[in-house]
Structures are given as C-alpha cells and as structure tokens.
Amino acid sequence: MLLDFQHIRKSYGAKIALDVPAWSMQPGEVVGLVGSNGAGKTTFLRLILDLLQPDTGQVLFEGRSVAEDESWRLATGSFLDRSFLIEYLTIPEFLEFTGATYGLRRADVTSAIAPFANFLPVSTADSRRYIRDLSTGNAKKVGIAAALFVAQRLLVLDEPFANLDPPSQIRLKEHLSRLSQAGLSMLISSHDLGHVTDVCTRITLIGRGEILRDEARSEETLESLKSYFASEDAGELT
Amino acid sequence: MTPRHLISGPAAFLLLARAQRRISLRALFMRKSWITWFVVGFVALYVTTTLLTLGFFFDKFSRLAVPDVPPVRVVNQYLLAAFLSLFFIRFLFQKTPRMKIVPYLHLPISRRSLAAFFQVSSLATVHNAYPLLFFLPFWMRFVVPEAGGAAASSWLFAVLLLIVASHFAILFLRSTLQQRTGLFYALTLLLVVTAVIDEWLGAGLQRTLSEFLFTDILRGRPLGTVWLLAFTLLGVVLSTRTLLKGLRPEPPAPAPARPWLRLPRAAERLLSADWGTEGQLIRLELLLMWRNRRPRHYLIISLLFSTMYLAFMLGPGGRITGAGMSAMVGLFASGGFILNYGQLMFGWDSSYYPALVTRNIAFRTLVKSKLVVLQASCVALFVVSLPLFVLLAPEQIGVHFAFLFYNAGVTSVLVMELAARNRQAVDIGRSGGFFNYEGLSSRHWIWFIPTALPPVLFMIAMDAHQELALAILATAGFASILATNLWARYFAAGLRVRKQRMLAGFREGSP
Structure with missing residues (x-):
C-alpha cells in the first residue's frame, strides 16, 4: 500500500475539516480528489505531506507514518501553492536547487527537466525573471514542473489546471498520462471535472470533510459528478 | 446605484x-x-x-x-x-x-x-x-x-x-x-x-x-x-x-537589469552543486539576503556599523571607557549581522517553508547551512573592521580577535536558539516600508539581553584580568565552533518537534 489514512480527524476550532476513518491508495493509482470549496481537499493533501498535524490518527506512506519517518520526502514530488516556490530565484536557479536536494548535479537537472521543457515558461525574459515577477500561471508551471521531475513514486498536486492557459493544460495532461503509464502514483485535487476524469483512474469525492464516494472512474463518472455538484446545494446525492 | x-x-x-x-483600533488591540x-x-x-x-x-x-x-x-x-x-x-x-x-x-x-x-x-x-x-x-x-x-x-x-x-x-x-x-x-x-x-x-x-x-x-x-x-x-x-x-508602480524588470543582484561568479562556482544540498542552502541564504530588500538592509546596516560607526567609536574622543564598552564594541564589530539578521532566520524562509519541509532536505543540513552563514558573517565583518582597530585602537585588537571566536561560536548559537523557535512570518518580497519590523516580536527584543549581556557582564566582572577574560571567551567560542555539527543536530531535533507549530504560525502570518 502506498498511502494509508488511519482514523484521521482534523478540526479547526469547532469545525471538523476532515474526518476519514480509512482511505488507502495502491502504487500506480492515479486518484482525483474532487469536492466543493472548503470540502477538505487541501487539508487532505497537507496531511499527506505532513504540513498539518491530525488531531487523531495517522497517515502512512509505504507503511511508515509520514510524521515520524521522513523517507517519503525522497520519493514524493508535490506542488500545492506558491509557498512551494522560492520566489526570489529565477526559474533555472529554482530547478537547480530542487534537483540538488534530490542529489542531482546541474547537468543531471537539465536532462531530468528536458521532457517537461515544453511546459515551462519559454521566453528568455521569463526565464531570467525572478519567480515573484512571473504571472500566476507561469509561476504555477514552474512549481508543477519542479514536482514532476523529482517525483519518484508519488506526485501530489493541488488544482494543477487552475490559472493555466489552454495549451499548458493540454500539455500537463499529456505529461501526467505519460507518467501514469510509467507507473507513477498521483493524487490530484481539482475543480475541473473534465480534466480530472480524463487523467485519473479513481475518483474520491469529499464533502464537508468526509469521503462521500470513492470509486474507479467509469464512463458515467463525469455525468454523475456533474449531477452531484448541481444538486449539492440541495444536499442530494445521486 | x-x-x-x-x-x-x-x-x-x-x-x-x-x-x-x-x-x-483593531490593529492596536488584535x-x-x-x-x-x-x-x-x-x-x-x-x-x-x-x-x-x-x-x-x-x-x-x-x-x-x-x-x-x-x-x-x-x-x-x-x-x-x-x-x-x-x-x-x-x-x-x-x-x-x-x-x-x-x-x-x-x-x-x-x-x-x-x-x-x-x-x-x-x-x-x-x-x-x-x-x-x-x-x-x-x-x-x-x-x-x-x-x-x-x-x-x-x-x-x-x-x-x-x-x-x-x-x-x-x-x-x-x-x-x-x-x-x-x-x-x-x-x-x-x-x-x-x-x-x-x-x-x-x-x-x-x-x-x-x-x-x-x-x-x-x-x-x-x-x-x-x-x-x-x-x-x-x-x-x-x-x-x-x-x-x-500608486502606479512600474512592472518589475527581468533579473539581468539588476546584475549586481547576482552573486559574484567565484562565489557561484564555490557554492554550485559540488557542495550538495548544504552548498545550495548556503547559496539560497546568500541570495535571500542579497535579493530581498529587508534582509539586504540588515546586511548593509551591519556593514555600516562595522565601518563608519566603529570608526566613530574607536576614533579620538576616548569613547571606549571601560571593559563593558569594550565588550559591546567587540560584540557588534564582528557579530552585528548575527544579532540583527540571525534572530529572524526561518522567519525569512516563512513564505516557502513548505517547499523546504516537503523536499529531501534534512533539518540538520538546513540548520548547519544557516550556522555556517552566521559564522562566515563574523569572519567577513572581522576582516572589514580589522583595519580600523589597527589604525585607531590597536590596544583593542585582542578584544576584536576574542569576540570573533565568541560571536562565531557562542552568539551564533544563542541567536539560533531563538530563531529556531520563530513562528512569525516575515514578508521579504513585498515589504511596504523601507525598513519594517514585522516579524520582530517582544521576545526578539527581550532575547537580546541574554544574548548580548553575559559577555559584557563577564568582561566587567573580570576587569582586573582582561586578558584572561578574553582568552576564556575566545576558547568558549572556539569549542562551540568545533561542536557545530552537534549544535546542528540539537537544533534539528527542536525544529522537527516544532515543525507543525512553525508551519501554522507562518501560515497565519503570511500576507
């Protein structure tokens, strides 16, 4: 088992942000995490990356608690938001730094990032700008590319398609499909139901901090999710 | 309407x-x-x-x-x-x-x-x-x-x-x-x-x-x-x-328009991938203080102190009156940067701390890189201010030497003790004012007392045996420098324990 949630509960004051008695993910699975704003998706991802401490329970990565054993950091590439970027570096500097933390030398970083080059901001001016001076979309591409090229066994992305231009969304989907075929496990949270059902083989639906559905993607998944979100205000489940 | x-x-x-x-009113009471x-x-x-x-x-x-x-x-x-x-x-x-x-x-x-x-x-x-x-x-x-x-x-x-x-x-x-x-x-x-x-x-x-x-x-x-x-x-x-x-600021220019913000090529070569993660982290710290207004000002102010103000203190007029004043000058001449910048370490990293703790970076390596930067700053400020001591107050050179070791070994560790408990975010990139003191809490001001006071009091107490006092301070500093790896382990253990609290603090305080 790659990831295993055991009796996880996380509250912010009186509000229960996440309550997951059990949830697991096998190696090679590509899981899409969907849910409305405030449903608990980001909390779910932050718990996996040990950026939040659960009130009860634990998250296991390959059988070891992520809070106690940090070996998951060797195998995981992740990008949740701009706090994953070091904004006063240029794009090459940031990629070099990220690579070095995984033991890659400068030349190794260049070859490791090469397959994702068409996803990075390409203009000479952009590559020389500090990340803080890039547009939201371009900064996001840098963060995602850095996660893609270091991910060994798990890739965790939060809303990767938001703020990307259409060509970049298409390229990202291609990269994710290629990595998925190569056996990389992925956990992708997204509001874009079309993209997430295109890329993922399994969909976990979260609502009000609980897992409402967890099933393999099928022909009907997209329509079913659409009808769920359309009726969510009324509290109905189809 | x-x-x-x-x-x-x-x-x-x-x-x-x-x-x-x-x-x-809210800002005052919240x-x-x-x-x-x-x-x-x-x-x-x-x-x-x-x-x-x-x-x-x-x-x-x-x-x-x-x-x-x-x-x-x-x-x-x-x-x-x-x-x-x-x-x-x-x-x-x-x-x-x-x-x-x-x-x-x-x-x-x-x-x-x-x-x-x-x-x-x-x-x-x-x-x-x-x-x-x-x-x-x-x-x-x-x-x-x-x-x-x-x-x-x-x-x-x-x-x-x-x-x-x-x-x-x-x-x-x-x-x-x-x-x-x-x-x-x-x-x-x-x-x-x-x-x-x-x-x-x-x-x-x-x-x-x-x-x-x-x-x-x-x-x-x-x-x-x-x-x-x-x-x-x-x-x-x-x-x-x-x-x-x-109110209508110009868009930012690409990096080459500010070539002086690049590190010198020799430093780049020295800190390139051959040093591995530690070298990269040292380079990151140097770029942090060089490319961001607020940390850069701490650097410049320390330099100004170790040159202009020191010249004023050491110059004619007999301003250094007694062992206490002498210790203060020694403390700030080579340790000014540590005392100013060091307290906010980790706080400087607050905007990207998740990037550091989710990547393959051991806390020990992170701490060691910071300690090395602090120790190196003492050597740099020592070298910069040495000519002033030679020219203006040769009788104080012993103090300068002793405090080089004391600052690099002991002051850096004392400051790191506070820095490793810092949970307040510092916005390095979008600082509103030329100088701002966001991220500095009352604890930082109070911590200045146990950091700076002991060597001063020690020197005053040992007024009759100045050379012995300086030898003790230098030896303590030297021993502490040799124990850098042990200190790194000690601080890393603390950072691991406080990781979630620091992340939560940085998240709450992020702009």
Whole structure:
C-alpha cells in the first residue's frame, strides 16, 4: 500500500475539516480528489505531506507514518501553492536547487527537466525573471514542473489546471498520462471535472470533510459528478 | 446605484476617517500578548518620564555638562543635531502611507483626496508626539520666561515646523529611496562622514547653524521661521507627488537589469552543486539576503556599523571607557549581522517553508547551512573592521580577535536558539516600508539581553584580568565552533518537534 489514512480527524476550532476513518491508495493509482470549496481537499493533501498535524490518527506512506519517518520526502514530488516556490530565484536557479536536494548535479537537472521543457515558461525574459515577477500561471508551471521531475513514486498536486492557459493544460495532461503509464502514483485535487476524469483512474469525492464516494472512474463518472455538484446545494446525492 | 462623481473633499475625508478609525483600533488591540503590552507599556512610561523630566529640569542636567551656558542657548545649539538624530530613527521606523491607500484605489474616491487624507492622517504618529514631551515643558519653564510670550511662541512654532518638515521629508525620502537604495547608502555615508569630520575637526558647523537659526527666531526675526515653513511646504508637495506616483508602480524588470543582484561568479562556482544540498542552502541564504530588500538592509546596516560607526567609536574622543564598552564594541564589530539578521532566520524562509519541509532536505543540513552563514558573517565583518582597530585602537585588537571566536561560536548559537523557535512570518518580497519590523516580536527584543549581556557582564566582572577574560571567551567560542555539527543536530531535533507549530504560525502570518 502506498498511502494509508488511519482514523484521521482534523478540526479547526469547532469545525471538523476532515474526518476519514480509512482511505488507502495502491502504487500506480492515479486518484482525483474532487469536492466543493472548503470540502477538505487541501487539508487532505497537507496531511499527506505532513504540513498539518491530525488531531487523531495517522497517515502512512509505504507503511511508515509520514510524521515520524521522513523517507517519503525522497520519493514524493508535490506542488500545492506558491509557498512551494522560492520566489526570489529565477526559474533555472529554482530547478537547480530542487534537483540538488534530490542529489542531482546541474547537468543531471537539465536532462531530468528536458521532457517537461515544453511546459515551462519559454521566453528568455521569463526565464531570467525572478519567480515573484512571473504571472500566476507561469509561476504555477514552474512549481508543477519542479514536482514532476523529482517525483519518484508519488506526485501530489493541488488544482494543477487552475490559472493555466489552454495549451499548458493540454500539455500537463499529456505529461501526467505519460507518467501514469510509467507507473507513477498521483493524487490530484481539482475543480475541473473534465480534466480530472480524463487523467485519473479513481475518483474520491469529499464533502464537508468526509469521503462521500470513492470509486474507479467509469464512463458515467463525469455525468454523475456533474449531477452531484448541481444538486449539492440541495444536499442530494445521486 | 452608480455615483455620478468621484467622492472627494470633506465627504471623502469623513468616509476614510471612519474606515481608518476602525482599522487602527483593531490593529492596536488584535493579537497582542500580555508581554507585548508589558514591554510597550514599560518603554512608553520610561520614555515619557525621561523626556518630561528632561524638559522640566533641563537646567540641572545642562549645568553638569556646560555649566556656564544658559539652558535655552544649549538647546538652540543642539536642536538641529537632535533633529538629525531623530531623522535617522524616523527613517528606520516611520512608515509611508502608500500601503494603506492601496485597498481604496478601486473605489470611486479621487486619488488626490486619498493622498491628502493619508498624508494628513500620517501625522498622527508617535514620532511626532514624543519630541513634544521634551519641548513643551522646556518651552514653558525656560523659553517663555526668557524671551517673552510672542518670541517664545515663534520659537515653539518653529520647533513644530521642524517636526512636520522632518515628517514629510522622511515620507519623501523613503518613497524615493525605495527605488534607489544605492542613493540611501550614499546619503547615509555622506551624513556620517560629515558628522564625524564636524566632530573630529571641532568645526561645530551644525551647532553654529542651529544656534544662529533659533536664537534669531527668539530675537523676533521671521527669516528662520519663513525658511522652515518653506522647507515644510516643499516636503509636503514632494512627498504627496511621490505618493501619487507610487500608486502606479512600474512592472518589475527581468533579473539581468539588476546584475549586481547576482552573486559574484567565484562565489557561484564555490557554492554550485559540488557542495550538495548544504552548498545550495548556503547559496539560497546568500541570495535571500542579497535579493530581498529587508534582509539586504540588515546586511548593509551591519556593514555600516562595522565601518563608519566603529570608526566613530574607536576614533579620538576616548569613547571606549571601560571593559563593558569594550565588550559591546567587540560584540557588534564582528557579530552585528548575527544579532540583527540571525534572530529572524526561518522567519525569512516563512513564505516557502513548505517547499523546504516537503523536499529531501534534512533539518540538520538546513540548520548547519544557516550556522555556517552566521559564522562566515563574523569572519567577513572581522576582516572589514580589522583595519580600523589597527589604525585607531590597536590596544583593542585582542578584544576584536576574542569576540570573533565568541560571536562565531557562542552568539551564533544563542541567536539560533531563538530563531529556531520563530513562528512569525516575515514578508521579504513585498515589504511596504523601507525598513519594517514585522516579524520582530517582544521576545526578539527581550532575547537580546541574554544574548548580548553575559559577555559584557563577564568582561566587567573580570576587569582586573582582561586578558584572561578574553582568552576564556575566545576558547568558549572556539569549542562551540568545533561542536557545530552537534549544535546542528540539537537544533534539528527542536525544529522537527516544532515543525507543525512553525508551519501554522507562518501560515497565519503570511500576507
């Protein structure tokens, strides 16, 4: 088992942000995490990356608690938001730094990032700008590319398609499909139901901090999710 | 309903005053711990009592230093110098109103009204209030009886003008120099050099000008007041223009437009991938302080201290009186950067701390890289200030050497102890003011005491055995440097335990 949630509960004051008695993910699975704003998706991802401490329970990565054993950091590439970027570096500097933390030398970083080059901001001016001076979309591409090229066994992305231009969304989907075929496990949270059902083989639906559905993607998944979100205000489940 | 005109004039002032009153009250009372209130209360009481006492009983104090000169003349002589000193303090602490205006820019309120309101409301600052704690009682007790009501009122009016002129000059300078930091350093250098020359050569130009100006005003001549009024108006006009211009900032330029922000090529080569993660982290720390305004200022201020201010301290005039003062000079000459910058380590990283703790970076490596940077800063400042010790105070070289080891070994560890407990975010990239003290809590000010005081007290206690005292301090420092790996392990364990608390603190405080 790659990831295993055991009796996880996380509250912010009186509000229960996440309550997951059990949830697991096998190696090679590509899981899409969907849910409305405030449903608990980001909390779910932050718990996996040990950026939040659960009130009860634990998250296991390959059988070891992520809070106690940090070996998951060797195998995981992740990008949740701009706090994953070091904004006063240029794009090459940031990629070099990220690579070095995984033991890659400068030349190794260049070859490791090469397959994702068409996803990075390409203009000479952009590559020389500090990340803080890039547009939201371009900064996001840098963060995602850095996660893609270091991910060994798990890739965790939060809303990767938001703020990307259409060509970049298409390229990202291609990269994710290629990595998925190569056996990389992925956990992708997204509001874009079309993209997430295109890329993922399994969909976990979260609502009000609980897992409402967890099933393999099928022909009907997209329509079913659409009808769920359309009726969510009324509290109905189809 | 769509308004037909932009809101301006008194209506805009009223609207903004109501909103700002709420914001100011919330900012005053929100998220302040009892210890902050205690420290702020104590400092406020201390400053108020001191200034009032000084104002009411100035004759008693001035008699001790200059027995034959009347109090009013003494104050007139040093008024300009005092305001220049206050000017520097204001420069460090006073904020420009630009950031306060930004949230209102999209509303149908005229920009001129916004600028006018925030320019006027910016006058309500402690920097304009506390000089009056001295000047008002002094004016009542000494100026009015000596010069009479009319002339004394002119004198007080001139002092008020000087306060207001300083206020707007600071607003203008800070907004202007934010774009041209090099100019700030040049001006500071010029000011310090001028003051040092004026003092060393005994010319006393500042004193002569100050006395001429204010004694003239007391004699009922209006020229000085007119000159100050013109200076104040110039400050108002220039600062308002700069403020309005700053509301439409230019887009940032690509990195090559600022090549001096790159590290020197030799340093780049030295810190490239061959050093592995540790080298990259050291490089990251250097780039952090080089490319971000706030950390860079800590660096420059430390350099200024270790050169210009040190020259002033070590130069003629016998300012180093005793072992305690000697220890303070030693502590700051090579450890100034550690004491300023080091306390906020990790806080500097707050905006990307998740990037560090989710990647393959061991806490031990992270801490060690920071300790190495702090130790290296001691060596750099030691080398920079060594010529001053050789030229101006060769008898203090032993102190300088001993404190190099003490600072690199002990001060760096003491500062790291606080830094590793820092849970307050620091916004390095979008700092509103030229200097801001966001991220510095009362704990940081209080921690300065156990960090700086022990070696000073130790040196005072060992006054009769100075060489032995220095040898002990240097040995302790050297032993601590040898234990760098052990310290790294110790701090890493703490960081691991406090990881979630630090992340939560940084998240809460992130802009």
